[in-house]
Amino acid sequence: MRVIVHAACLAALVGLAACTEKPQTLGSRKADTAASAGTGTAFVAPGWKVGDQTSWDEQLRIRAQRGQNEYSRAAAGS
Amino acid sequence: MARMKFICDTERCIECNGCVTACKAEHEVPWGVNRRRVVTLNDGVPGERSISVACMHCSDAPCMAVCPVDCFYRTEEGVVLHDKDVCIGCGYCSYACPFGAPQFPSNGTFGLRGKMDKCTFCAGGPEANGSAAEFEKYGRNRLAEGKLPSCAEMCSTKALIGGDGDVVADIFRARVLTRGKGSEVWGWGTAYGKPTGGTAAPKATKS
Secondary structure, three states, X not given: OHHHHXXXXXXXXXXXXXXXXXXXXXXXXXXXXXXXXXXXXXXXXOOOOOOOHHHHXXXXXXXXXXXXXXXXXXXXXX | OOOEEEEEOOOOOOOOOHHHHHHHHHHOOOOOOOOOEEEEEOOOOOOOEEEEEOOOOOOOOHHHHHOOOOOEEEOOOOOEEEOOOOOOOOOHHHHHOOXXXXXXXXXXXXXXXXXXXXXXXXXXXXXXXXOHHHHHXXXXXXXXXXXXXXXXXXXXXXXXXXXXXXXXXXXXXHHHHHHOOOOOOOOHHHHHOOOOOOOOOOOOOOO
């Protein structure tokens, strides 16, 4: 009789173990890498040093001026 | 430190939708999702104006404020990005955004309304720069390649300008002063100081 009770308790313990609540901790965002770190691919624009923040800033500034500001190529108002 | 911004010069935008096409092609954006679109006011009426709209990467982004799972983050360059592995596709960000930037694919992870997708300023996402995983979820990471957003670089009339906010503002100011009108609009004084009436000579920046 005692063995049966123990077996029943064990079975209940195993059976109810599946009923425990799943962990609900909030997933956290992954950390992002700085753009100046480059991509490591062959598509990186030439003219700047990968990994150098200052060089990257300068690259984007030059690219914006040369690509989007026609007044930097011709005298404004002329 | 750069702070990335877009501005669309409505005097130049010809509603060609080249920016929309460039964005979709660059990032292989699926059907039904438009990270960028061109809105025309007074369409067909003389004096109509078109403006290219996408995520404006707000300095105090309302999408970030309302997101219940805090999936948004801001890069050091001021680009507002989000982690699709954290996003639950609830749509709160789309209600909060004044520009209608958040998009929801119709066949995404959660069926009819998938995980949010939006303009990344061509800066990818939290995955490794230039990785296949990043491209699949967010598209190309052009900033990490030393390039500016595809939409701005492909704009045929250079109506859409993108880049460091200071540079973008300089370019726009030079244009307005050169064309002699535009500085009378509401907000010009806040952005650029006292209106000049178009008489001042523009000071172009050379690099």
